[in-house]
Amino acid sequence: MTNTDADIAPQTPAALKAEVLSEALPYIRRFHGKTVVIKYGGNAMTDEQLQRSFAHDVVLLKLVGLNPVVVHGGGPQINSALKRIGKEGTFIQGMRVTDAETMEVVEWVLAGQVQQDIVMMVNEAGGKAVGLTGKDGCLIRARKKLMPDPDHPGQTLDIGFVGDIERVEPAVVKALQDDQFIPIISSIGYGEDGQAYNINADVVAGKMAEVLGAEKLVMLTNTPGVLDKNGQLLRSLSAQTIDALFQDGTLSGGMLPKISSALDAARHGVNSVHIIDGRVPHCLLLEILTDRGVGTMISSH
Numbered sequence: 277m278t279n280t281d282a283d284i285a286p287q288t289p290a291a292l293k294a295e296v297l298s299e300a301l302p303y304i305r306r307f308h309g310k311t312v313v314i315k316y317g318g319n320a321m322t323d324e325q326l327q328r329s330f331a332h333d334v335v336l337l338k339l340v341g342l343n344p345v346v347v348h349g350g351g352p353q354i355n356s357a358l359k360r361i362g363k364e365g366t367f368i369q370g371m372r373v374t375d376a377e378t379m380e381v382v383e384w385v386l387a388g389q390v391q392q393d394i395v396m397m398v399n400e401a402g403g404k405a406v407g408l409t410g411k412d413g414c415l416i417r418a419r420k421k422l423m424p425d426p427d428h429p430g431q432t433l434d435i436g437f438v439g440d441i442e443r444v445e446p447a448v449v450k451a452l453q454d455d456q457f458i459p460i461i462s463s464i465g466y467g468e469d470g471q472a473y474n475i476n477a478d479v480v481a482g483k484m485a486e487v488l489g490a491e492k493l494v495m496l497t498n499t500p501g502v503l504d505k506n507g508q509l510l511r512s513l514s515a516q517t518i519d520a521l522f523q524d525g526t527l528s529g530g531m532l533p534k535i536s537s538a539l540d541a542a543r544h545g546v547n548s549v550h551i552i553d554g555r556v557p558h559c560l561l562l563e564i565l566t567d568r569g570v571g572t573m574i575s576s577h
Contacts, residue, residue: 413448418465439473
C-alpha cells in the first residue's frame with residue numbers, strides 16, 4: 277500500500293470539518309443564486325498549487341449555488357511571450373502600450389494559452405467551464421483608449437491598441453450560467469470594424485460585475501490588499517478615503533485601474549468589492565464563505 281497525500285497530511289477531525297461547513301451555511305444561504313465576478317491574476321495564476329486551489333474554490337462556489345464568473349489577465353505570460361520575440365513590455369499609468377505586433381501576442385496568449393489552461397483546470401476540478409472573449413456573442417464592444425498626458429494638460433497619449441469599453445452585452449454569459457457553466461472571460465474587446473483591443477482585466481471585471489448586477493466583485497492581487505504608505509493593510513475603504521490616497525500618491529501604477537474599477541462597480545450597484553491576497557490558498561472561500569476576510573473591502577459611501 278502506498279502513502280497518499282491524505283495519509284501523510286495531519287487528519288482534520290470529522291467534527292471540526294462539520295463545524296466549518298455549518299459556519300459557511302449563512303453565507304451560502306445569503307449568496308445562493310447570486311453572481312460573483314472574480315478577477316484572476318498575479319501569483320494565483322502562475323503558482324501550480326494556488327492554481328489548483330483557485331479552480332477548486334470556483335467549482336465549490338458553483339456547486340453550493342453561487343454563480344462565479346472569472347475574468348482573467350495574463351501580464352506575466354504576455355511578457356514572457358514578448359521576450360521570446362525580442363520585445364520588451366512598456367507601461368504608461370498602469371496600462372500596457374500595445375502596438376499591432378504586441379496585440380497579436382496578447383490575443384494569442386490570453387484567448388489561447390491562458391484561457392484554455394484555466395478552462396482545463398476548472399473542468400479537472402469537476403466544473404464545466406467555457407472560455408469567452410469580447411468577440412463571443414458581441415460580449416465586449418470597445419473603442420481606442422486615449423490617455424491624458426500628465427506633462428501636457430488637455431493633450432492625450434496614444435498607447436496603441438488599448439481599449440475602453442463602450443458596452444457589455446451579457447446575454448451569452450447569462451445563457452451559460454443558466455446551463456450551469458462557469459464563464460472564463462479574456463480581457464479582449466472588439467471594435468465595430470473587428471479590430472481587437474487589449475483592455476485592462478481589472479476594468480473588464482468591474483464592468484462585468486456592474487452589468488451582471490453581481491453581488492460581489494473579488495479581485496485577486498499579489499499583496500495582502502490595499503496598503504497604506506507604511507505597508508499596513510487598509511481593511512475597508514470608502515470613496516472619500518480613496519480620493520485622499522490618490523491625492524497623496526499612496527495609490528499608483530497597477531493599483532490605479534484596480535481601485536478605479538472597484539470604486540466604479542461599488543457606485544453602480546455591486547454590493548461589495550474586495551481586493552484580496554491571491555497568494556493565500558483558498559482565498560476565495562475565506563473571503564466569501566467565512567467571516568475571516570483576507571484583504572480590503574471597498575464601499576461607495
